[in-house]
Amino acid sequence: MYTQSFNVPDNAGGKTVPLAPSTEDPVLQAAFDARIDADGRIEPQDWMPEAYRKTLVRQISQHAHSEIVGMLPEGNWISRAPSLKRKAILIAKVQDEGGHGLYLYSAAETLGTSRDQMLDGLHSGRAKYSSIFNYPTLTWADVGVIGWLVDGAAIMNQVPLCRCSYGPYARAMVRVCKEESFHQRQGYEALLVMMTGTDEQKAMVQDAVNRWWWKCLAMFGPPDADSPNSALGMRWGIKRVSNDELRQKFVDATVPQAKVLGVTLPDPDLKWNEERQHYDYGQIDWAEFWETVNGNGPCNKERLATRVKAHNDGQWVRDAALAHAAKKQAREMRDAA
Amino acid sequence: MTTALKEWPLWEVFVRSKQGLEHKHCGSLHAADAAQALEMARDVYTRRQEGVSIWVVQSKDITASNPDEKGELFDPAADKIYRHPTFYEIPEEVGHM
Amino acid sequence: MSAAIDYLLHLADNALVLGQRNAEWCGHGPILEEDIALSNVSLDLIGQARLLYQLVATLKGGDCTEDKLAYFRETHEFRNYTLLELPHHGPLSGYAQSDLDYGTTIVRNFLYSALMALLWEALEKSANADLAAIAAKSLKEVRYHLRHSRDWLVRLGDGTDESHARVQASLDHLFPYTQEFWVQSPAEAAAIAAGIGVDVTTLRADWDAIVDAALAEATLQRPAVGGYVTEGKRGIHSEHLGFLLAEMQSLARAHPNGVW
Numbered sequence: 001m002y003t004q005s006f007n008v009p010d011n012a013g014g015k016t017v018p019l020a021p022s023t024e025d026p027v028l029q030a031a032f033d034a035r036i037d038a039d040g041r042i043e044p045q046d047w048m049p050e051a052y053r054k055t056l057v058r059q060i061s062q063h064a065h066s067e068i069v070g071m072l073p074e075g076n077w078i079s080r081a082p083s084l085k086r087k088a089i090l091i092a093k094v095q096d097e098g099g100h101g102l103y104l105y106s107a108a109e110t111l112g113t114s115r116d117q118m119l120d121g122l123h124s125g126r127a128k129y130s131s132i133f134n135y136p137t138l139t140w141a142d143v144g145v146i147g148w149l150v151d152g153a154a155i156m157n158q159v160p161l162c163r164c165s166y167g168p169y170a171r172a173m174v175r176v177c178k179e180e181s182f183h184q185r186q187g188y189e190a191l192l193v194m195m196t197g198t199d200e201q202k203a204m205v206q207d208a209v210n211r212w213w214w215k216c217l218a219m220f221g222p223p224d225a226d227s228p229n230s231a232l233g234m235r236w237g238i239k240r241v242s243n244d245e246l247r248q249k250f251v252d253a254t255v256p257q258a259k260v261l262g263v264t265l266p267d268p269d270l271k272w273n274e275e276r277q278h279y280d281y282g283q284i285d286w287a288e289f290w291e292t293v294n295g296n297g298p299c300n301k302e303r304l305a306t307r308v309k310a311h312n313d314g315q316w317v318r319d320a321a322l323a324h325a326a327k328k329q330a331r332e333m334r335d336a337a
Numbered sequence: 338m339t340t341a342l343k344e345w346p347l348w349e350v351f352v353r354s355k356q357g358l359e360h361k362h363c364g365s366l367h368a369a370d371a372a373q374a375l376e377m378a379r380d381v382y383t384r385r386q387e388g389v390s391i392w393v394v395q396s397k398d399i400t401a402s403n404p405d406e407k408g409e410l411f412d413p414a415a416d417k418i419y420r421h422p423t424f425y426e427i428p429e430e431v432g433h434m
Numbered sequence: 435m436s437a438a439i440d441y442l443l444h445l446a447d448n449a450l451v452l453g454q455r456n457a458e459w460c461g462h463g464p465i466l467e468e469d470i471a472l473s474n475v476s477l478d479l480i481g482q483a484r485l486l487y488q489l490v491a492t493l494k495g496g497d498c499t500e501d502k503l504a505y506f507r508e509t510h511e512f513r514n515y516t517l518l519e520l521p522h523h524g525p526l527s528g529y530a531q532s533d534l535d536y537g538t539t540i541v542r543n544f545l546y547s548a549l550m551a552l553l554w555e556a557l558e559k560s561a562n563a564d565l566a567a568i569a570a571k572s573l574k575e576v577r578y579h580l581r582h583s584r585d586w587l588v589r590l591g592d593g594t595d596e597s598h599a600r601v602q603a604s605l606d607h608l609f610p611y612t613q614e615f616w617v618q619s620p621a622e623a624a625a626i627a628a629g630i631g632v633d634v635t636t637l638r639a640d641w642d643a644i645v646d647a648a649l650a651e652a653t654l655q656r657p658a659v660g661g662y663v664t665e666g667k668r669g670i671h672s673e674h675l676g677f678l679l680a681e682m683q684s685l686a687r688a689h690p691n692g693v694w
Contacts, residue, residue: 043404045401045403045404046404047404047405068461068466071460071461071469072461075460075461075462078457078458078460079454079457079458079681079682080681080682080684080685081685082505082685082686082689082692082694083501083505083686083694084450084480084483084484084487084500084501084504085484085694086694087457087480088477088480088481088484091457091460091473091476091477091480092384092473092477094460094461094473095384095460095469095470095473095474095477096384098460098461098466098469098470098473099381099384099470101466102364102366102381102466102467102470103364105466106347106364106365106366109347109365114344115344115367116343116344140685172364175363175364179385190694193693193694194692194693194694196693197689197691197692197693197694198689198691198692198693200689200692201689201692201693306461306462309462309533310461310462310463310464313464313533313534313536314463314464314465314468314536315464316594316596316597316600317464317465317468317536317537317590317597318343318345318369318464318465319343319593319594319596319597320589320590320593320594320596320597321345321369321370321373321589321593322343322345322369323593323594323597324369324370324588324589324590324592324593325369325370325373325589327592327593328370329370345465366467367465367466367467368467369589372585373585373589376471376581376582376585377467377470377471379578380467380470380471380474381467381470384470384474
């Protein structure tokens, strides 16, 4: 499961812009602020500022879109999984991502936006999703590395969201996080086993790590200095830890795991900083990141077209189920009369 | 059919995690009818043995209290402390009561 | 023992091939809830296949494993019903490509689950205790698959004009393949003689009843059958199984000494 740790405006075509000042009723606003300050929870029927509602819908729906688009890169290997055990694990894992998307769409629906409206945003290209899924899965090792690193990065992001100020989002995240640790562990374990195998297998793992490492670091979003909306998200309790802090936490946690696995991380600047008590790391290529976010990565068009096709091809099935439910209800009413 | 009807209705799902416990709200999903909502709830919300029984109810059929009336609805219970057993002091020799 | 092995492979290959097909919907379903439902069906089937292959591996002994059986046998060694290897769309040659059609998926799952709901129940009394235990577990699973596919069959049949026409076409396409169910293969005959297997022809009247009741509710016409009877369970397959296996086995075969 994968959140975008940043919250990109869906159609600003680029960097985040600060929100306009509030024009809400000052009394209601004050009560809302007080509840947020007291670390209280906001529930669907409570009053909330429009900007809070809009930000949440955008963030939760981007998160949900990321889950269902995220089914595709790993789904790419289900049919070719190299053992029946790994096949079952992978199906269960990709299925979970679908479940996470579903929990999140449901959470966003409590804010008055329907799933169809959100899907329309995705399918029309207006809505964003995590840019990590616009990269291809080229070998079986990518499946393991996505579990270990991509899910690992996502967990860093998502654990704090379990305490998010919006009740339905927080509850969805609790459910998601419970299921998530299976995802990271299965990925890491799959890699551990491959590293006991043939030289080709080991090379496959290292190659996958090389291709995914920097993309995972970018998943945490732009540096805090370039994320004006992050501050507002923190103020509202829908973002609990800053991008850079989460990224650092991820690097610190991952370096020893890489060592146990026996792979190197592709960053010559990666080294322990005794003074900071953290690992230093090199420059992330933000130009590439924004290109991919804005639609020009290697798989953006394929991912989106695949989702649109599944939705369009399923229209007759969804219509049939509704038509049948209506017919059945009409028959029952007639029989009761 | 109008476009507004194109989306499957939303259902709330309640799961009993084991025999003897109450059903608890665990989330929602879309389904065309009740039978389908039950099956989908089974597939979506009990993949890890989370339940032994499921209820589904269409979300629009739930009537909720108004948060603006929270004061008049719930605050009056706050001072009825005599409803709680700890309000009463009983001599120790009586033992557990 | 060879009777048992051939029969178990037939059951295992059925489960694996249909599990592989159902998993093709993961990420591509008509609605998110159905992606999850079909993944569950697929996981059940792959689970059944694994138990059966493990049992075969034990009987064969040596270095045989479930994965050797799944990944390193050739197309003609697979013993599944031809019905189960077909792609999710109407009649097209093996290398022809088409979209996933949900009606085809549902009809196939229904026709097979209706049979297996009866067969697994009968196999609970198999003289092979391991097979009887697998049957008991699989019976619960297939009852749910039958319920899922039957409900959808009724929704699609008695839904819109379009869905009715589409699912009738799927039924017309797939129904002739069920003739294979009722023609006993040598492996089945040997397994019946050994008390391990069940004579499927004794289940035919019950299968007809399940199918006819569902088709009536779905307002669908039962197609006439006749003509060519497929022989997948004797290793003579359609053009499609070769492609399915080529994809499924490619990675394992590229790394015969790999560990996963």
